[in-house]
Amino acid sequence: MIATKSLYSTLLCTSQRLITNLLVVGSLITNLWASNAFAADELSYEVIAERTHKPVLFTQGFLVDGKQFYETSGLYNQSLLVTYPITEPDSTWAKISAPFTKKQTIPSQYFAEGLALLDNKLYVLTWMEKTLLVYDKATLNYEKSMSYNGEGWGLTTDGKALIRSDGSSRIYYHQPTDFSITKTLTVTDGEQEISQLNELEYVNGVLWANIWHDDRILKIDPNTGKVLAQLNLAALRAQVKLDNSEQVLNGIAWDPTRNAFWITGKQWPKMFLIKIH
Numbered sequence: 001m002i003a004t005k006s007l008y009s010t011l012l013c014t015s016q017r018l019i020t021n022l023l024v025v026g027s028l029i030t031n032l033w034a035s036n037a038f039a040a041d042e043l044s045y046e047v048i049a050e051r052t053h054k055p056v057l058f059t060q061g062f063l064v065d066g067k068q069f070y071e072t073s074g075l076y077n078q079s080l081l082v083t084y085p086i087t088e089p090d091s092t093w094a095k096i097s098a099p100f101t102k103k104q105t106i107p108s109q110y111f112a113e114g115l116a117l118l119d120n121k122l123y124v125l126t127w128m129e130k131t132l133l134v135y136d137k138a139t140l141n142y143e144k145s146m147s148y149n150g151e152g153w154g155l156t157t158d159g160k161a162l163i164r165s166d167g168s169s170r171i172y173y174h175q176p177t178d179f180s181i182t183k184t185l186t187v188t189d190g191e192q193e194i195s196q197l198n199e200l201e202y203v204n205g206v207l208w209a210n211i212w213h214d215d216r217i218l219k220i221d222p223n224t225g226k227v228l229a230q231l232n233l234a235a236l237r238a239q240v241k242l243d244n245s246e247q248v249l250n251g252i253a254w255d256p257t258r259n260a261f262w263i264t265g266k267q268w269p270k271m272f273l274i275k276i277h
């Protein structure tokens with residue numbers, strides 16, 4: 001009887017421990033799920049075209065103007081500002097070997113980051129160098145620089161301000177004349193702040209941002225910082241042959257002629273034109 005009781009209490013203890021362990025594991029899973037879950041609705045999209053993207057480009061900033069792409073490529077000693085036509089030549093070899101229309105080397109001490117075009121000036125952020133570089137759109141010639149505090153990640157414009165991300169959940173509005181901050185937003189999805197915001201694109205009153213090392217792009221209300229919806233582009237990355245974990249999705253460029261976004265990533269050999277439904 002004593003043995004049975006002892007066995008019973010051992011079993012009870014073990015099962016209680018098991019239940020406790022299951023609860024801990026369950027709550028870990030719930031937390032993990034919650035940290036990846038978005039309250040905002042998921043948007044659907046359709047790929048309407050694709051083209052090559054030069055894998056030499058470690059894409060940071062990406063935009064369309066007229067019939068051209070403008071793009072910044074990062075890393076120290078390798079940073080570039082380039083422009084090339086949206087329309088590709090027909091043959092595969094011509095596509096691969098097509099030169100840039102113009103290419104500007106960024107001085108080796110800078111790690112180029114986000115790119116914005118405003119009033120025929122190209123503004124290039126630098127990652128840790130607290131320097132905004134300004135180039136002429138037509139020639140890509142360097143014009144001047146301005147300084148700022150903190151890190152530079154993504155850059156875009158609403159036609160008045162330059163809008164910057166710094167890898168946190170904050171978005172900064174800057175005056176183009178002296179790059180002073182005029183407004184700061186915090187991006188939230190429900191109650192949760194969303195950090196690691198990187199490449200930006202402002203389109204028709206809405207701010208779009210991708211999350212570094214994530215396949216999601218967020219649609220953000222630029223007045224409140226609230227995430228209005230999200231777009232999961234994991235299926236695009238899955239179509240690109242990649243060698244390392246830094247080759248993340250990182251290019252968002254609105255093409256007003258096609259009414260769609262061009263999407264690419266760091267050292268991706270392709271880009272995709274997507275229409276959001």
Ligand SMILES: [Ca+2]
Binds near residue numbers: 062200253
């Ligand atoms: Ca962009």
